[in-house]
Amino acid sequence: MNYIALKMLMGDRGKYLGIVMGLTFASLIMTQQPAIFVGLMMRSYSFITDVGLPDIWVMDPKVQFIDDVKPMQDMELYRVRGIEGVEWATPLYKGLIKARLANGNFQTCNVIGLDDATLIGGPPLMLEGRLEDLRRSDAVIIDRDGAVEKLGLPGPDGKPVPLKVGDTLELNDRRAMVVGIAKTTRTFQSQPVVYTTYTRAMMYAPRERKLLSFILVKAKPGEDPRAVTERIRRRTGLAAYTQAEFQKLTYDYFMENTGIPINFGISVTLGFIVGAAIAGQTFYSFTMENLRQFGVLKAMGASNWTLLRMILLQATLVGIIGYGLGVGLTSLFGWAMRNSILAFKFPWQLLVYSGLGVTLICVFAALISIRKVIALEPAVVFKG
């Protein structure tokens, strides 16, 4: 009977494609929109992820997320270094500074000042030049996306010419020379990232009494970073988080204080409802059109259980195809957008989640159809 069920389903091409399209749409929306959402949310803490070496981030207790910099006094660094269980602690400057380009335009950049001695906190991957080149006079390293997009200068043909090693720009009226190009993960605000030394960053930054943004800490081997974190909090009164905790703090801030989750939640919910409505209604009308045929099978001796299996098989098949197409289209979308500014992250959990969503739609569509078929009187076949 499985073969008959499949032929009944696929024989009506229009309806069959309608159901599959509905499920494809639902599956696409249920994966593509959350994938953008996940990508966007991961960008909110991508800088923390990029700075992989330290175990602990120390900051002012009022800091709510990575870009919410509330500077500390430099002496805090020495207090942290003195705490038991700390292997090393280095300063990190993070601030927004306007860069003046060669054509006179201004662009706000995310300037990162690294510890002069160790350069801890540097970019995860150098594409051109070396991290040590930061020790050269006026040296800065620019992230590739920033160098290509926002810091690029218009060429003779109108297309931007990327900033390259050897080019110069001005940061707060001070000369900066590009000595390297790095690959970094795009941040939430997508501003160009400019790496330099901590001392030089102090010169670029507007004059303030306190300029130390974060203290990066490594726990001694064998020490539990959470215990060290707790100790730093207790002894200094500063906020200290493990890398995962700081990522979560940032993530939670964006979840709770921005409209992003609601906007994406609405998109996903609408996609689910529209997909369920299209697929459910088409599947239901497909079953209704075949009701007489189910009646014929029933009259001939097919049991309700057999008919139920036929409908479930039909629902399962369109579900699998719709889900596969939807997920495939989302993957294709992600691949096509891999080099664009669009945030996109497609973790396996989304596959499970959207799979459950499509299953729910199929079960719903099958249930409303099954109810009609079970209640069907086989004597209907003798009505002309």
Added chain:
Amino acid sequence: MSELAVHCQGLVKTYDTGDQKVMALRGVNLDIHTGKLMMLVGPSGCGKTTLISVIAGILDQDEGVCRVFGQDLLHLQQKDRLRFRAQNIGFVFQAYNLLPTLTAVENASIPLIINGMKRQEATRRAGEMLERVGLGQRLSSLPAQLSGGLQQRFAFARALVHNPRLIVCDEPTSALDHETGHHVMELLKAIALDDRKALVIVTHDARIFEFADGIARMDDGHITKLEDRHVKRERAVMGAMRA
């Protein structure tokens, strides 16, 4: 040797349409023997379709007894009733009711598949039956590609493929012209009827009454007249011989 295929006694069936109750059968008595073609005739709404539905075991009577080859279908468990129907009853419907997306051979194989036969074997047997009804060349045709007469032949093949002992037909010639209707009835009688099978046909079509061995005329839920055409035919032959 003929045996009693269908025994109906005191059948009553009422439909509750909400506002009113419609009594479709009002104490119907009818016996149908194997080897015979019984026609149920009468005006629309007289209860023919209800009677054939009860006989076929797809509708429950409110009162009375209906035994098919000795089985009281009303008192069989649902599972056993389905099995009995699948094995012993063949259906031919007025609107053919062929599954439009299945080919002729696939349509004809459905009763065998319902009875648990493997698809390959069922397809082979269905092909043989289609050969018997003269449609061996049209095994892969879809119903929509065929004329009404050919669709009815396919419907016969589907009704007979599992060798049922009772074949019930609802208006099998109503959509066919006179000549095609005759051909179809000749074919049906030739391949569907033997000493162990019975054929019940609901019809309005007086042109095919000549094929009946018995005619039960119905009106308002009653059988008003039961004609034994077999006896009538024998008497006519004897009269002609005497003359």
